[in-house]
Amino acid sequence: MEKRHNYVRKTAELATQFYINPATSQPNVSGLILAGSADFKTELSQSDMFDPRLQAKILNEKRLIGKYFEEISQDTGKYVFGVDDTLKGLEMGAVEILIVWENLDINRYVLKNASTGEIVIKHLNKDQDSDQSNFRDSTTSAELEVQEKTSLLEWFANEYKQFGCTLEFVTNKSQEGSQFCRGFGGIGGILRYQLDMRSFDELSDDGENYEDIE
Missing domain, CATH: 3.30.1330.30 (Ribosomal protein L30/S12)
Structure with missing residues (x-):
């Protein structure tokens, strides 16, 4: 419980440091989203340690x-x-x-058709990632070479x-x-x-x- 308390306190302090403009004493963001493990989000949003100027900016x-x-x-x-x-x-x-x-959990692929040089964009989930047919042209079976792979x-x-x-x-x-x-x-x-x-x-x-x- 002490570790949880310290975690919330540290997060609250950093939030003020990052999201309150010291020159104006006002938030530098139009909205905040709290995300994270289990009910930490709720604990932080309801904590007295969380800056009330930022509480008003939490997007529901x-x-x-x-x-x-x-x-x-x-x-x-x-x-x-x-x-x-x-x-x-x-x-x-x-x-x-x-x-x-x-x-x-979807990856964005930039693929190049080995035969024509054409660039194709595909968005594949984990199952599609392991299906080799997604890396071949559906009509000619030409190989589609991976140029870029990024998390979407x-x-x-x-x-x-x-x-x-x-x-x-x-x-x-x-x-x-x-x-x-x-x-x-x-x-x-x-x-x-x-x-x-x-x-x-x-x-x-x-x-x-x-x-x-x-």
């Missing part, structure tokens, strides 16, 4: 996912889920809030700003978070405007110049 995961589910239940068309559609939405600049499970989580963290969206990591510890991970693959987004992904797929099929995302 349930509220975020609740908003996402609301868009779906009202069928507003302002949502995407799954790797494929979320990536397409990002490429179009349509995603306002990108929501990703903090333990999403890491890629999002580095690249999300270029898509003009905010990035929110969620856990699967709450009922809402668990439902998001199980029902929607742990990745999705709230859109700025209504988007019909089916019509976008038809445009891609007609030869529009978009990345081949599997």
Whole structure:
């Protein structure tokens, strides 16, 4: 219990150090997400040691996912889920809030067709990683050579700003978070405007110049 107490105290001290601007005595972030092991998050958020100026900035995961589910239940068309559609939405600049499970286990591959030199992007989970057919062209069986391999989580963290969206990591510890991970693959987004992904797929099929995302 003493170690837990010290851990929470140290985290609270570092949070103030990192997220309060000493010049203005105000938070330098618009929102904070608490993540981590078991109920440490709750313990920290309710602790007297945690700076009240930062407590006001904690983003409520349930509220975020609740908003996402609301868009779906009202069928507003302002949502995407799954790797494929979320990536397409990002490429179009349509995603306002990108929501990703903090333990999403998907790798982003940049592959080069050994015969044609064509570059292909694939996003593979652990099972697909070990399936060699994913590293061959489906029609010609030409080898697809790995040029880059990155955790999709890491890629999002580095690249999300270029898509003009905010990035929110969620856990699967709450009922809402668990439902998001199980029902929607742990990745999705709230859109700025209504988007019909089916019509976008038809445009891609007609030869529009978009990345081949599997």
